[in-house]
Amino acid sequence: MMDQEKYREAVRNMRHSPASLERRGECWSEEDKEKLSEMFDDDVGITEMAVIFQRSETAIMQQIEKQDLYDRTLHPTRQRNNSVPYKCLCEVCVADPALCPLHKTCTNNQEET
Structure with a gap:
């Protein structure tokens, strides 16, 4: 992982100019989906995943929902607002x-x- 100052700068750039992200708008590969799932299970934060994948935090959250990593379909009580x-x-x-x-x-x- 990068040092704290480089990480902060990467987050700042990602949030202020999302068009500069290398992978913006690209389809997710199966390998990236698997890696995202593993990172999610390892409790890696959304922002850190966004920096690693070079995608927006919104794209990371959408992929987490798409893969149902919160298990909302299996556990309806975990639905938004219950x-x-x-x-x-x-x-x-x-x-x-x-x-x-x-x-x-x-x-x-x-x-x-």
């Missing part, structure tokens, strides 16, 4: 019935009996 997804997913509701004026009449919201 909530169950809303039933109504029509184009008007967009998963938030509180914002939908048609929520009470929406056919997607009907309980199956």
